[in-house]
Amino acid sequence: MKKTLVSHSAAQTEQIGELLAALLHRGDVVAFFGGLGAGKTAFVRGLARGLGVAGSVSSPTFSIVNVYPGSPMLCHFDMYRIDGWDDLCTTGFFDYAEDDAVLAVEWSENIEAVLPEHSIFVTIEPGETQTQRIITLEGDERLENFGD
Numbered sequence: 001m002k003k004t005l006v007s008h009s010a011a012q013t014e015q016i017g018e019l020l021a022a023l024l025h026r027g028d029v030v031a032f033f034g035g036l037g038a039g040k041t042a043f044v045r046g047l048a049r050g051l052g053v054a055g056s057v058s059s060p061t062f063s064i065v066n067v068y069p070g071s072p073m074l075c076h077f078d079m080y081r082i083d084g085w086d087d088l089c090t091t092g093f094f095d096y097a098e099d100d101a102v103l104a105v106e107w108s109e110n111i112e113a114v115l116p117e118h119s120i121f122v123t124i125e126p127g128e129t130q131t132q133r134i135i136t137l138e139g140d141e142r143l144e145n146f147g148d
């Protein structure tokens with residue numbers, strides 16, 4: 001199942017993230033693709049809100065992973081610097097995946113080979129204006145009516 005949406009602002013991208021949160025279950029992986037400034041963190045901010053995370057969400061650029069209590073718990077990864085299997089293991093990616101959390105993974109390009117098949121793939125590309133983004137979601141049948 002593949003859905004393409006157009007966002008016209010960071011706030012709208014957050015809203016789309018919040019809507020997606022309603023469809024997520026424990027153990028889900030949301031894998032983000034898209035360059036610097038695409039809006040991945042903005043999307044995760046909305047996702048977090050939708051999962052009931054209180055407080056602000058910032059980019060895990062230096063921490064690699066930020067963990068937020070929510071329902072379910074949210075683990076927000078930045079894989080920008082991750083190179084290879086050993087590196088990935090040290091992030092706790094596999095441990096958190098077993099913890100029944102929702103995993104949101106920025107720079108999934110870097111860990112593509114180990115993303116579970118059941119992941120929801122979110123690609124954010126620049127649109128025609130500075131504030132336009134083309135957001136493509138790919139996943140299972142849950143996405144069928146998403147964004148309609």
Ligand SMILES: Nc1ncnc2c1ncn2[C@@H]1O[C@H](COP(=O)(O)OP(=O)(O)O)[C@@H](O)[C@H]1O
Pocket residue numbers: 007008009010011012013034035036037038039040041042043059106130131132133
């Ligand atoms: N439609 C949009 N969706 C998301 N972000 C947008 C949009 N339009 C402009 N922006 C801006 O682009 C930047 C996206 O930053 P961020 O979410 O941190 O990107 P990334 O995590 O992909 O590097 C923010 O400065 C945000 O205000």
Ligand SMILES: [Mg+2]
Pocket residue numbers: 040041059106
């Ligand atoms: Mg980011």
